Amino acid sequence: MTLFWEKGYHATSLKDLEAALKMKPGSIYAAFSSKEGLFLQALKRYYETFRDQFQAEMAAAPTTLGGITEHLRSYARMSEDDRNAQACMLFKTVVDTRATDPEIASAARDYLTAMREGMAALFRKAAADGEIPADIDPDRLARLLQANITAIRFELHQGTDPAALTRLAEDMAQEFERLRLRPN
């Protein structure tokens, strides 16, 4: 998974996979049936891992909106050697395979949609808890949040310097902070 995440589907060869898995071609094909099959399994694992991690982060946060803004800021704190200090694998996969491998691209898109639905649920919860106005479309906010995460993770991928990254994360966090209803 890490190898595919790092190099992408096209740039990863079976030689690379043999070395990473410490398996010979025959075993790889017996277990995963094809490079595409192996990639799809890796992608699924990535999605599940990331989703669980995100949900755990949100569950641990004192408030829903605070958890969301804190998540945005957390990307800026990632060190270079952090496994997650990269673009999202789902998103890299869509870019890498849209024009050449439609099935892989649409699997990645489906996972992105599932992630976004999880985010929409968070905004619905925040509205129900009176944290944010009840009349704002949660799906719309989820789309905006996902767009922001995509963008900041691309900056991480690109190697943007930490100071600029912190400012960007702060600007994005502020955009959601503004929604907060102050009790009067």
Add this chain to the structure above:
Amino acid sequence: MTLFWEKGYHATSLKDLEAALKMKPGSIYAAFSSKEGLFLQALKRYYETFRDQFQAEMAAAPTTLGGITEHLRSYARMSEDDRNAQACMLFKTVVDTRATDPEIASAARDYLTAMREGMAALFRKAAADGEIPADIDPDRLARLLQANITAIRFELHQGTDPAALTRLAEDMAQEFERLRLRPN
């Protein structure tokens, strides 16, 4: 350029290029020296074209800030058959080549930096014209704008439906609209 933009560096083969250029391998190598050389020229052309187009759009806008927000909204209006209805080639290139072809990736990064500097210049102009507060860091705004453009173009790439795209573009435009100084 279009072919490389569409399929990416890795997924484009010399066979594809021969067909697109209507040239035989020998001629291609006489003219461009390598696949990498050809790609770098295509990338340069992409950058110059996009930069000029962006600058022309900004020059034609009645106000600087209005030009910027209008640019964001313009992505939502793109039809599927529009050549630009895709992720940015610079950004796709960074994703595709960062782990495998550092020289190509850094060329793309340099062009992205140049684009961002152009955006920062716009914000400086808007501040000088009294359109936005003078104490906001133009580089910071430029980074945020570029992040937003990256994200919305990725949505375009992904095939997000037009209605959701319009709402996203509007949310992003609003974020910059908020900076506007109302004359009192």
Add this chain to the structure above:
DNA sequence: GGGTAATTTGAGCAATCACTCAAAAACTGC
């Protein structure tokens, strides 16, 4: 139109691609 230079041609190069399969090795139940 003849001689020289510049360009194009396309068969073919070694290397690598994803992948196969018969044989060897490692397990399993008795």
Add this chain to the structure above:
DNA sequence: GCAGTTTTTGAGTGATTGCTCAAATTACCC
């Protein structure tokens, strides 16, 4: 410890990769 089953092995498959170069063609100048 032996037969039967499962798994692993790795040399080798044809196709494709980026790329070369001698030969053919075209362009140019006088």
